[in-house]
Amino acid sequence: MAAGARPARAGADGRRVRTRRRRPWRPWRVESAEDGAARTLPSLGRLSRGLPFGRAYGRLGNSPSGRLILPAPLSQESGDPQRTALLLRKAWTLYSVTPLYRFCRGRLRDYARLLGAFIAAERQKGLAVEVGVELDIKVALSSLPELQGSEQDQPAVLVQLSSRSRASPKNSEDKILWSGCFCCVYGDDLSENMPEDFTCLPLFLANGAESYMSVVGNWFQKTFDCIFRRLAISPFSLTWMVAMWTGCKVDKATSAVELVFSVPRLPQPLDISYAIHPEDAKALWDTIQKTPGEITQEEVDVFMDCLYSHFHRHFKIHLSATKLVKVSTAIASAHCDGIVKMLHSQYLSGVLMLLTELAISQIQ
């Protein structure tokens, strides 16, 4: 970041004095080369700094070696769980968004009006559009304070496009065409020291047609000088997710823990699906995971190695030589292309916290 800009001034001899702007040094880590995964992904997921999780939580007293506090169950004390329920059981495409410049929460209605006009204008290129009139597509922007981790987090912002039903305008509900959600759950790493003109909502979830995403994204990019980028999830991050989510307590054990691998460099694509009974997976994880509330990289590696060696014993296939493309658990499922489906309301914020962290590492 360009923190610490200093004023330019003239030196004693009248010479122009240049200022230098510094930003705090941020160490990155280039992920190990063998995860070649990101190379085939639509966006650059290859580079990230630090360990993907846990880095931000060092201030909570963890050792700096990449430990992690297990995501706390969502604190529901504020607001309505119904509101966050709309995030559940839908496939969301992930984007990272750089901080929004001069985004003003008090003006959400105005923004909705302008965005609506923008969408109409984009749809009928070159034709006049009046701002504020009733249009085919209704745009609604609203705050979702339920989705908030730390106090520094900005409340999430929900964007919904719905079509007006012409036939019975009043009583029937508008059909939602597309929805998107800006959020930030424990994104302190980004929002710390951010000037007040900027709003940090680094994670964006989109559900619906890509064409709407492009129009909405363009409008936000133009209006708030931000940049959207697809957020891919590296196989490395997927292993973390599967380990963490396997260990989460769920009232009724429902779906299997499933890992999908794809075998690289074959003429035909070959996917291997590896399903484990959730209780077996949890039992295995519980034997590996030592300290409650903390997970280490080593534990994740051991967990995956156990699964791999078990698979090898039966099928003589080294899964470690393939690429992990998708993981599904009762908590959530995640695909390396950056598509997630969250299934459990209790762990919603935990999942979003991880995704926020991934988004931040893509931005910084």
Added chain:
Amino acid sequence: TEKMNQIRSSRTPKRPLEVDHKSQTDLSAWRKRGRTDPEKSSQNHQPPGGQKNDINQKNDVGGKNDSQEVSLEKALSYFEKVQGRVSLRNNSALQKHLAAVESIALQHGLPPESFEILLNVVLSGKFADTVNTRLLKSLIPASVIPENSVVTAVSWLCTNKSSGSIQLLFLRWLITVFDFIDHKEQVNALYGFFFFFLQDEKLCPYVCHVLYLLTRKENVKPFRVRRLLDLQAKMGMQPHLQALLSLYKLFCPELVTITLPTKTKTYFKNSEGPWKAAMNAVRQRNQGSTPLTQAVFLGTAQPQSRKRKWNTQLVLPASSARNSEVGTEKYCDLFSTDETFPVEQLQTFPQLLQNIHRLEFPSQMGSVLTNPLLLHYMNCVRDESIYLRLYYWMGQMLQEECTWCVVDNTNETEFKSFLETIYKAECFLQEGFPACEEFLYKSLPLWDGSCCRPEILKLVSWIPLSSSPEIKSYLYGPLAQLFFTSSLYFKCSVLESLKELLENWLNCNVIDMDPEFHSLNTTLSGLVTVVADLIHFVGRLSTVGLRLEKNSTLLLIFVLDFYETVCDMYLKYNLPLLILPPAGVFYPALLSMDSVTLNQLCYIMYRYRTNLVAAKENEESKKKILQFKFSNETYREYNQYITAMVGCLWTSTVFQKDTHPQGLRMDEELLNKTLVKDFKTSFNIVYHPAMLGYSVNFLKQICPEDTTLNFKLIKGKRWDWYLEYLYAQGLEGLKVFIESSINRVSQAS
């Protein structure tokens, strides 16, 4: 040809010969300004028919001779003067001038002055339709289209002198270039005329489109609504009529009471015609050369390739101001002036100076990169947020578009030009962008060393001086790996870019030596450490590189270029640091077969001496604020090198006196074994392999009759002559070295 002569002779009395020259210079002046002066063009506005050489009446501003401009000028004056019906066939003058207009229009677009002339010709029906069509198709604006030229054209349109197809093509042209017309008041005043043309069945769809673009609320009148409804009743539900009606309804719902279908996919047929692609091409070309013209093109669609994703277009955003409706009032009143100056209108430096207090940065900071005026402005503004916006934008663009990090990115030329744009902005600001620095650290480990090489290496030279130790692993590591495994030319360009990096750091630092700045978190000793690290790094690279490339002279020159900066750091940049080249660089240079290299080494050693002497003096006088001492090690190292050099070039004692551990000192027994007779004298300015050519030539000059090449003749007075001879050959480095480092008094005695 007789006809041609007639035309010519009819032209001559009207116009003196030098007119061509004047108009040509005027055009080039226009180009320099890159835009029209609205005042001037309105002054020049004259009623159609009476307009006489708008261009030519302007003052001679002085310009250059450019054959292209001449021919455009000639072509324009030809079209202006031409009379009667002229056919294209058998008329070489027409063919020539037509071709000139076409080629210039496609390449650069046409200047504003040319539209009136050409539209007059096209719509007056002087030529056959083939000519008119070709001219119309060439009407590609370079910047803007003056409103009065459109007004003139419409008045021609009303005379019906041109054929239907030309009228139609003109309307399509008007629709396409509508946004390029500089003002629209007078065109709007012709609303009724356009409306009249609705009755022409063929023109109707295009007239509707023009009207759609022109319509304002005050144009919506009951009689017009009635007329449109009549037309609709006659022609059926036509999408173009519906479009206009729906616009009328939008403005005056009380006048249009019929219900219109809400979902109409396309109201108007694609009327972009042959111009759109050419306009985009011209725009891109012009943008490259004169970024200032870009503001004129605002509001036109950006070229977008449909294949690519919406958020990954490497298009620098146009510098449009923030929509004031979007920014909160709090922000609008930042400067407590009534209004901000729209950034689109910022085109000249005086404008910048006059409005600097009420300028606002564009809504997307990325657009400043190609706008020198905004870069100037950026230099004056202390707002942190502008750097932060630029940081995020640039960082994301670089990562998303990097051709070797993202596998499906194949557009290397686009990425290259983006990198080049960043580099130019860095040179302009004399400062590296942090986003670019981070990008380099992230992407260099994955770089193959060939993709976008010049651009990447240029960007390396603007990495900001940072006191963090990580630069070693993020920059030096990957760079060293590439250096050792790549070609000689890559090695040379890496060294060149590191030399520029060092110079940029030093330039930045020499100013920061101002005592005030010492409160910075980077202390002086921190700076010295970072600079020293870079120099040691280059020392290692050079040593290994010279071994790998068998002491290539080319590489050696790049290495010594780097040390030419290093040796003067104390005096030139006020940095208390001197680092001598490693033996792996010094000895290959000293024993080089090439006099250029040896000369350069002599110069460098002379500068080291000057710097060290100055440091010693300052140290003794104790007057300097900066209390520091070069370590004795530096002096000792210098003395070792100087002993070797003097022994090698002057006293022929290099084998006895070179005390450097990697030096040339050898036991006499060993030297005897070589069976070289006069090994003792085999190294001095006469015998040194790099100097042998000079000494042979010198001998030939002083004793032309002696063919045995008796080098021993060069001594005493002749030794002095030989020195003079060498100096006269341009060995300035050798001269300053000998004059400073060798005590000639003792030598002469």
